[in-house]
Amino acid sequence: MYFEFLNGFQKPVAPGRLAYKKTDPSAIGGGTSFTPEAARRYFYESLGMGAWHIGFVQWQGTAHDGEWGVKGTPAQTEIGKLFSEVKALKNYLMFMSPTKPEIAIYASNFDWVLERWKTSWKDMHLKFIWEHIPKVYLSDLSLRKRILEGYKILVAIDNSVTGREKLSLIEDFVNDGGILITDNSFALKDEMLRNLPKFPTGGNDLFSWSENWKKMDETEDYCIYQLGKGKAYVLKTENEILKTQKIIQLCEKMTDPVFVFENANRYGAYTETFTLFDGANYMIVLVNTGNRDSSIIIKSNKVDIGKVEPILNTGRISFDGENLKITLSKFDTEVLYFRTGDSVSSSSLEKLVSEFAATGTVLSQIKRWLSDETLMPEKRVALVNNFEEWIEPRYVISTGNGRLLVRLDTEDISESLCQELRMEVEVRPFGGIFDLPIKEALDISLDDLRPQYDYYEGKYTRFRFPMKLVITIYGKGGKIYGQSEVVVKEEGEKITNVVCNGKLGGNQMKEKVIVVTDISLKLFQKDPDDAYAILYGILSDNVDIKGIVTTYGNSPLDQVNRSIGIFLSKLGRKDIPVYEGCEIPLKRSLISERAKEIDSIFESETNVVQLGGVDFLINEVLKNPKEITLISIGPMTTIAEAMLKEPGFADSVKRVLIMGGAVYWPKKKEPLPEWNVLCDPDAAKIVFEGQFEKVLFPLDVTMKTRLRRETLLQISTESDIFDWLREATESWFEMPFNKDGIPLHDLLPFVYLDDETLFTFKEIPLSVVISQKSRDYGKTLIVEGGEPIKTAIDVYAPELLELTLNIYKQAFKAN
Known part of the structure; x- marks a missing residue:
């Protein structure tokens, strides 16, 4: 009841100290703890009510109950069993949520x-x-x-x-x-x-x-x-x-529910029931809450309950042709699965997936799930059912002149659907909820937002920045067609997005990209992350690589030229133009040239690397003003040269995504210099101070995205290209500092173009130390008055790696 009512506030909640309902005398400190029976009950009740994250807390405080939890109690073994069970349930639980009651x-x-x-x-x-x-x-x-x-x-x-x-x-x-x-x-x-x-x-x-x-x-x-x-x-x-x-x-x-449950007990025993749905298939979670056997009868005129799949296999099940009866032993649980999704052939499923439009953050993630061949077929059907009409429209949000303006672009949505759809704007933390037709704009004074009492300030306030807006598009019956969360950092800020709609909208423009790289494949002590990053960019539906510019860095320039030429030849992408960038830093000599000759395994056929990388950058950027994004995954000398040679370059470039620097890593008070910056601190300083949008991906986040050898080996392909790349990576796993996997530093700017929500950013005033006499030479330091740069400070590493590997699997899947 407590859990359900707090969920009525539409917030994720964790019921506090539910353990009080069952006292375990063996709990540490004589306090209260979960008994094995209580742990099992609360676990599956939470699962049935839609909890995504479940944990059992070990608590120690100064209150009378001392320490309580599960360590050293009989519940500890039971909880181990519970988490083993949920692993077996994983594939069935995908995308399940409680059925919406009437x-x-x-x-x-x-x-x-x-x-x-x-x-x-x-x-x-x-x-x-x-x-x-x-x-x-x-x-x-x-x-x-x-x-x-x-x-x-x-x-x-x-x-x-x-x-x-x-x-x-x-x-x-x-x-x-x-x-x-x-x-x-x-x-x-x-x-x-x-x-x-x-x-x-x-x-x-x-x-x-x-x-x-x-x-x-x-x-x-x-x-x-x-x-x-x-x-x-x-x-x-x-x-x-x-x-x-x-x-x-x-x-x-x-009401007309999907399932009707009837108690079949003589002495008051009771089984709780929770029904979940993924858009095509049903699941029932059963919990016997008593200390005696309990039976329940399940009826349905919408689902063929005779085709039930018991997942835990703990209950005794019988079917009389019309009703399903299940009996659970005392305190036991069971999960029933009903495959009601459309049965489709593999060819039909492939067609379904390929025709699914995926433009925008949410739909792109759905597309990646659909491309995951390990997903159960009926789950893929469920995803299409749930999201085939999802909309991610362009929007304009402004807080200038003391007013809040929210306007959606409905140009790509049919007129008939526009008549049905409405927009709900929730202003957080203060402000209220506004509901209006989708074609209308929300335009109100900030002073008209709902006042709330600010306990920290001790007064009422009507708005505060940063302000979060939750924009929901919905239609008849409350059906949600789209949802976005936008954070407005300060008053006067104007925000627009670039994504369009899914099936109901237009096409998203691919990001035009030029990559500056020091790729060094199969060279002694050279990391392979440039190769994985460029491969991702080539495979991504959202990236259009207009050219690649080489630079010294990991290796001398001639070896970088040969590496990229061989790599693109292997991929069959000789159409991508490659230009030679800078060979040495702006003002200093090379740090070292420790690379050995390229392994003889490389064949001689390569892309032709053309001269004039600086001029190529300048010409492409000036020819396409505010359209070209530069991705720098090596020293920044070539970009700095372009800025110095052409004053209009900075005004014409759209933005620069940089893998470089270390803000807090490895220690907050003593960050280390990072290689791409250290190779040419003068160039890095010029780029950091450039008057264009910059997004920085420092070691603070890149060191969290480690690719493990066993993960790479799990990718089953019949592709000589990917097997070759995997072989080129093998020696890097042998390095002692890579025992936890190789960090894919240079991959992050490319993934950012696919899914910005995987990162947490902060505007940080940064400056590069260029004095060789300073002990901080080559470091990227936080300096008061430094250039504010949008800097990644955290990353959802597991999700990022899952997205990346799925793209590789789909491109190089075995026939």
């Missing part, structure tokens, strides 16, 4: 604050669970137009204090066809504790608000009112037990 229960924040959790709410909650009727709680925050539209029935019992805005929303809900079940104590006072108007007949509730409410009928149990397409059932009884019974009867009569 019933919502509204608990007014005002009543909750004034009277805490009411007995009637608790009794109703327990009765709904006992009868296996799914429902969800709505608080004042989540009681809004978009969310209400997704439910058939709204139950509002003992909400005597209800805000006028919420009452108006409830009227709209009923007017549009919803069903309201309430009682005579509903909406007696508004949010200012003022009495609401009375009925002419003496009543005092919602129905006195509008002359549109028409009394249709009256029975012994309730009065029935009609408003527009919907109805309201107002219960007469004041007896809480009878009131709950009547609510259950009405809900059972008016």
Whole structure:
């Protein structure tokens, strides 16, 4: 109940100290702890309610309970078993979430604050669970137009204090066809504790608000009112037990769930049920909460329950041709899986995946999942079902002149769909929620945002920066078509995005890129990350490599030229022009030339490397103003030369993505100089101070993205190219500093163009130390007054590597 109600605030929550419900005398310090039975129950209840992350906390405090947790208790072994079980469930759990119930229960924040959790709410909650009727709680925050539209029935019992805005929303809900079940104590006072108007007949509730409410009928149990397409059932009884019974009867009569559960126990044993859905397939989580065997009967007129797949195989199952009966031993759990997704052939599935439009952050991630051949076929069908109509429109957000403006570009969305869609803008942390047609723009004064009390400042405030906006596009029945989160860092900022729509929209333009690299394949003590990075850029649907410029760095320039030529020849990409960049730093001599000759395994046929890398950069950037992104994964000498030679270069380049520098790594107070910067600190300083957009990927994040040998070997291909690259990588795994895998430093700028959300960024004032007399020579330091640079400070490394490997697998998959 606690978990469900807090989820009504639409926030992820963790119930505190649930362990108090079961005391384990063997807990450390004599405190309370999870028993094995409680651990299993809470684990699968959380799983059934949609939790994505589950953990058991070891707590030690100064309170009377001392230390509590699972270490050294019988629950520790049980929890080990639970996590083993969830590994077996992994593929089935993919994309599963609780089925959306038809019933919502509204608990007014005002009543909750004034009277805490009411007995009637608790009794109703327990009765709904006992009868296996799914429902969800709505608080004042989540009681809004978009969310209400997704439910058939709204139950509002003992909400005597209800805000006028919420009452108006409830009227709209009923007017549009919803069903309201309430009682005579509903909406007696508004949010200012003022009495609401009375009925002419003496009543005092919602129905006195509008002359549109028409009394249709009256029975012994309730009065029935009609408003527009919907109805309201107002219960007469004041007896809480009878009131709950009547609510259950009405809900059972008016809903049509996918599964109907019936208790089949003689002595009060009980099995909890939780139904999940991934868009095509169903899952039922069963939890026996008692200390005796418990049986339950499952019925459905929508799913062939005879084709059930028990995953844990703990229950005793029988099927009589119509009903499914399962018996669980005391405190046991079971998970049932029903494959209801369309059965498709492999060729049809490939066609389905290939035709799925994927432009934009969300859809690109879905496309990557669809390309993962380890995913169960019905899961891929489910993804298409869920996201084939997803929209990621262009938007403009501005906070200039003391106003908040949010406008969506609907040009690529059909007119008929525009008539249906609405936009909800939630302003966080303060500000409120705004709902309007998608073709309209939200344009309000910042001073008109909802005031909230700031406990830190000790005063009310209407807005604060940074401000997060959650923009949701939805249609009939609350169906979500798209959602974006945007952070506005400061007042006056203007933000636009570049992604377009999915199936309903246009095509996203590929990012035009020129790469500056010191690639050094199969050379002694030379890391292969340039090769993996350039390979990613060639394979990515969002990147268009217009050219490659070589530079000294990892190796002398002639060896870099030969490496890139052989690499592109292997890939069959001789069409990509390659130009020779700078051979030495701007002002200093080379640090070293320690590379040996290229291994004889390389054949002689290579791309022709042309001279004039600096001029190539200048010509391409000036010819395509604000269209070319430079990716620097080597020393920055060639880019600095272009800036010095052509004053208009900096104004014409779109942005520069840099792998270089170390802000805090390996120690916050003593960062080390990074190779790409150290090779030519003068050039790095020029680029860092350039008046164009810069995004920096320092060692702080690149050292977190390590590719392990066993992971690389798991990629099953019949590609000579990838096997060759894998062989070229092998010696690098032998280095003692790579025991945890090789860091793919240069890969990160390319992945950024595919999915910016994998990174956390911060504007940091940075400066490169160029004095050779300084002990900090070549370091990238935080300096007051330094150039603010968008710097990656964290990365979701597992997700980044998963994305990368999936792209490689798809490109080089075995036939």
